[in-house]
Amino acid sequence: MYLISFLIVFSLVAGVAIAMAPTVGVQARRIRFSVGALAVASVVLALLHASRGPEFYALSAWLTSVLDWLFIAGGLGLAALLLWFCRRIKPGEWYIPVLILAQTGLMLYAELVGEHPEVAHPFYVDSFSVLMALIIAIVGGLICVHAIRYMHDYHAHAAGQHEAGDVDASQQRPERSxxxxxxxxxxFLGAMFGIVFANNLLWLFFFWEVTTLCSFWLISYSRTDEAIRNGFRALGFNLIGGVSFAAAIVWLTHGPGLRTWELDQLVAGGSALALIPAVLIAVAGLSKAAQMPFSSWLLGAMVAPTPVSALLHSSTMVKAGVFILIKLSPVFHDTYAGLLLSLVGGLTxxxxxxxxxxxxxxxxxxAYSTIANLGLIVMCAGVGTAATMWAAILLILFHAVAKALLFLAVGTTEHLIxxxxxxxxxxxxxxxxxxxxxLLVGMLGMFLAPFGMLLGKYTCFQAFLSMEVMWGDGLMLAAILAFGSAPTLFFWSKWMGKLVAVPRRQQPSSAPIPRDEAIALFSLTALTYVACALFPLADTGFVMPYTQHLASLGLIAEPSFAMPWETILLMSVMLAGLFLMPLAFWLRPPKYSEVSGYLSGANVDGSASYRGAMGAERLVESRGYYLSGFIEEGKVVRVGLIGCGSLMLLMLMGALL
Structure with missing residues (x-):
C-alpha cells in the first residue's frame, strides 16, 4: 500500500516541484531524479508482487471519508476548470460544456442522492496492474527525460533560433508554458497510477477524468488554432466516454441487480449481473483507446510536441482505455455484447x-498503427478467454516499448533532417x-520481435477459431485479423526499405544526438531487446498469475493454450537473426560508394540525373508505393466510422434490452 501511495502522490508532488523550478538546469535535475525514483519504486513493487495473486487494501473509516470528500471536491474543481477552458470553444463545439455538466450531474447524483454501496477495499494490486505500473514509470519516465532537451529545441525553433544546440540555457528561468x-x-503519470491501482470506481473515475484534462492541455500546447481545435476534439470525444462511465456508476448505485462501487465485485458479477454497466464503461474505454468512431482525436494529437504523442500512444491515455477493457473482459465472455465489442476493434x-x-x-x-494495434487488443478483450487476455496483455507490453521508441526516434530524426x-x-x-x-529496432519490435506481436497474433487466431457465440463468429474475426495484418507488414517493410536504401539526398546535420534524448532512445532500444529476451519472465511473472486467478474464481476457463517448445525455438532463431541486424548497423555503420550507372539517357555529371531525348534534365529517384489509387483514405475511414458507430450502438442496445 505504501508503494502504491508513493507512486500516485510522489508523481503529483514531483510535478509541482518541477513546475516551480527556478532555473532550467534545476528543472532538468528534478525531472531526472523524479523519473529515477518512480522507476525504482515500480521495480520494487514488481519484485514484491510478481507471480502472486491480487492483494486488496482497506483504509480506516475516517481516512476513507476524507478521501471521498476530497475526490468529490476534486471532481467539481475539474469540471469548473474544463468549463473555464470552454470559453474558447466555437459554436460547433457547444456540446462540450453540455457533456461536462451532464457528467458532473450524474456523478453528484450517484454520490449524494440516497444510499450508496460501501467500498471495503478502495485500492488493490495484482500482477497486471504491476506490469502497467512498470510501463507507466519506466516508459513514461524515459519520455519525460527525452522531453528535457527536446522541449528546449522546440521552443528555440519556435523562436527562430536555428542553432538551438548552441544556446546554454541551464541558468535561465524556464518559460511558464x-x-x-x-x-x-x-x-498525467500520477493519474495513470491511480487508474491501475484504484478499486473504488468513483476514485478511478476521477483519475480517468484527470487524464482527459491532461491530454486536452498537452494537445493544445502550441496554442495555435489547429492545436486548440484538436484539443477540444479530444476533450469532446473523451467526455462522451466520461458520461457513459458516469452512467455506469449511477446504474451500479441506483439500478436493479448488482450494486457495488468496487471494480473486482463488478467483474465477479459476470455477464448475468454486470453486463449493462460493463458495456457502458466499455464505451468509455473505446473513446479513451481512440477506437472508431472516436479515432480522429488521436490523429489530431499529432500537432502536439513529439513527447506528448509518445506519451499518449505508449504508456498513458490509450493504455488506460484497453486496461479497463481487459479488466472487464471476463464479463464479455460468450456474450453478443462481447462479440460486437470485438467487431468494433476488428473493423478499426x-x-x-x-x-x-x-x-x-x-x-x-x-498514429494509425497505434489505433490498429489497440483495435487488436480490443478484439481480444471482447472474446474474454484466457488465451486472448494473455495475448492482449503482452501486446500492451510490446506495443508500449516499441511505439515509445518509434515516436521519440521520429522526433529526433525530424530535428536532424x-x-x-x-x-x-x-x-x-x-x-x-x-x-x-x-528506428529499425522499433519497427521490428512491432511485427517481428520474438514472442511479441507475432506470437500474440498467433494466439489470437487459436482463440478466435474456438469461439461459439454464433455460427461463423470466430472465422470472421480470424479473417479480419489476417487481412488487417497484411497491410501492417506492407507499411512497416516499406518504411524499413527507405531507411536502408542508398541515399540520394543531402547529408543531415552531423551534430550528435543531445544527451537526454540519447539516454531515452538508447534505454528504450535496450528495453525492446530485453522485453523480447525475457518474454518468459513477463509471462510467468505478470500474465499467467492474472489469468490463473480469474480462472480460480470461475470467471474464465482454466488456461489451456500452449505452444510447442520446438516452434518457439525455431521462431526465436529465425527472428533473432533479423532482430540483430540493426545492432550490426549500429556497431559497424555500413558504407556505400556512388557510381554513375546508366540512367536511361545522357548522365549529368555529379548528380543522379540524366538528359532525356528532348534534352530535359530528369532526376532519378525511388519512392515507396502508397496505393492511393486503390485505398482512398476518406472513403475507407468513412466506412469504418459508420460501421463501428453502428456496432457500438447495437452493443449498447443489446445490453440494455
Missing amino acids: RSLFFGMLFL FLVTSLVAVNQRNAKRVL GSRDIEDMEGLVYRRPRIAAM
Missing part, C-alpha cells in the same frame, strides 16, 4: 491498417546509422 508542460506530464484494426499504407508523414503512420516525411529518411542507415538502427 514549459514549466506547466512538465508539471502536466507528471500529473482492418481500416486503420489499410489507411496507414497511404501515409508519408511518419507520425501519421505511427528537418522533415518527418518517410521519403526524406531515405538512406538514413548510411547518414545517421545510430538513429536508423533505433
Whole structure:
C-alpha cells in the first residue's frame, strides 16, 4: 500500500516541484531524479508482487471519508476548470460544456442522492496492474527525460533560433508554458497510477477524468488554432466516454441487480449481473483507446510536441482505455455484447491498417498503427478467454516499448533532417546509422520481435477459431485479423526499405544526438531487446498469475493454450537473426560508394540525373508505393466510422434490452 501511495502522490508532488523550478538546469535535475525514483519504486513493487495473486487494501473509516470528500471536491474543481477552458470553444463545439455538466450531474447524483454501496477495499494490486505500473514509470519516465532537451529545441525553433544546440540555457528561468508542460506530464503519470491501482470506481473515475484534462492541455500546447481545435476534439470525444462511465456508476448505485462501487465485485458479477454497466464503461474505454468512431482525436494529437504523442500512444491515455477493457473482459465472455465489442476493434484494426499504407508523414503512420494495434487488443478483450487476455496483455507490453521508441526516434530524426516525411529518411542507415538502427529496432519490435506481436497474433487466431457465440463468429474475426495484418507488414517493410536504401539526398546535420534524448532512445532500444529476451519472465511473472486467478474464481476457463517448445525455438532463431541486424548497423555503420550507372539517357555529371531525348534534365529517384489509387483514405475511414458507430450502438442496445 505504501508503494502504491508513493507512486500516485510522489508523481503529483514531483510535478509541482518541477513546475516551480527556478532555473532550467534545476528543472532538468528534478525531472531526472523524479523519473529515477518512480522507476525504482515500480521495480520494487514488481519484485514484491510478481507471480502472486491480487492483494486488496482497506483504509480506516475516517481516512476513507476524507478521501471521498476530497475526490468529490476534486471532481467539481475539474469540471469548473474544463468549463473555464470552454470559453474558447466555437459554436460547433457547444456540446462540450453540455457533456461536462451532464457528467458532473450524474456523478453528484450517484454520490449524494440516497444510499450508496460501501467500498471495503478502495485500492488493490495484482500482477497486471504491476506490469502497467512498470510501463507507466519506466516508459513514461524515459519520455519525460527525452522531453528535457527536446522541449528546449522546440521552443528555440519556435523562436527562430536555428542553432538551438548552441544556446546554454541551464541558468535561465524556464518559460511558464514549459514549466506547466512538465508539471502536466507528471500529473498525467500520477493519474495513470491511480487508474491501475484504484478499486473504488468513483476514485478511478476521477483519475480517468484527470487524464482527459491532461491530454486536452498537452494537445493544445502550441496554442495555435489547429492545436486548440484538436484539443477540444479530444476533450469532446473523451467526455462522451466520461458520461457513459458516469452512467455506469449511477446504474451500479441506483439500478436493479448488482450494486457495488468496487471494480473486482463488478467483474465477479459476470455477464448475468454486470453486463449493462460493463458495456457502458466499455464505451468509455473505446473513446479513451481512440477506437472508431472516436479515432480522429488521436490523429489530431499529432500537432502536439513529439513527447506528448509518445506519451499518449505508449504508456498513458490509450493504455488506460484497453486496461479497463481487459479488466472487464471476463464479463464479455460468450456474450453478443462481447462479440460486437470485438467487431468494433476488428473493423478499426482492418481500416486503420489499410489507411496507414497511404501515409508519408511518419507520425501519421505511427498514429494509425497505434489505433490498429489497440483495435487488436480490443478484439481480444471482447472474446474474454484466457488465451486472448494473455495475448492482449503482452501486446500492451510490446506495443508500449516499441511505439515509445518509434515516436521519440521520429522526433529526433525530424530535428536532424528537418522533415518527418518517410521519403526524406531515405538512406538514413548510411547518414545517421545510430538513429536508423533505433528506428529499425522499433519497427521490428512491432511485427517481428520474438514472442511479441507475432506470437500474440498467433494466439489470437487459436482463440478466435474456438469461439461459439454464433455460427461463423470466430472465422470472421480470424479473417479480419489476417487481412488487417497484411497491410501492417506492407507499411512497416516499406518504411524499413527507405531507411536502408542508398541515399540520394543531402547529408543531415552531423551534430550528435543531445544527451537526454540519447539516454531515452538508447534505454528504450535496450528495453525492446530485453522485453523480447525475457518474454518468459513477463509471462510467468505478470500474465499467467492474472489469468490463473480469474480462472480460480470461475470467471474464465482454466488456461489451456500452449505452444510447442520446438516452434518457439525455431521462431526465436529465425527472428533473432533479423532482430540483430540493426545492432550490426549500429556497431559497424555500413558504407556505400556512388557510381554513375546508366540512367536511361545522357548522365549529368555529379548528380543522379540524366538528359532525356528532348534534352530535359530528369532526376532519378525511388519512392515507396502508397496505393492511393486503390485505398482512398476518406472513403475507407468513412466506412469504418459508420460501421463501428453502428456496432457500438447495437452493443449498447443489446445490453440494455
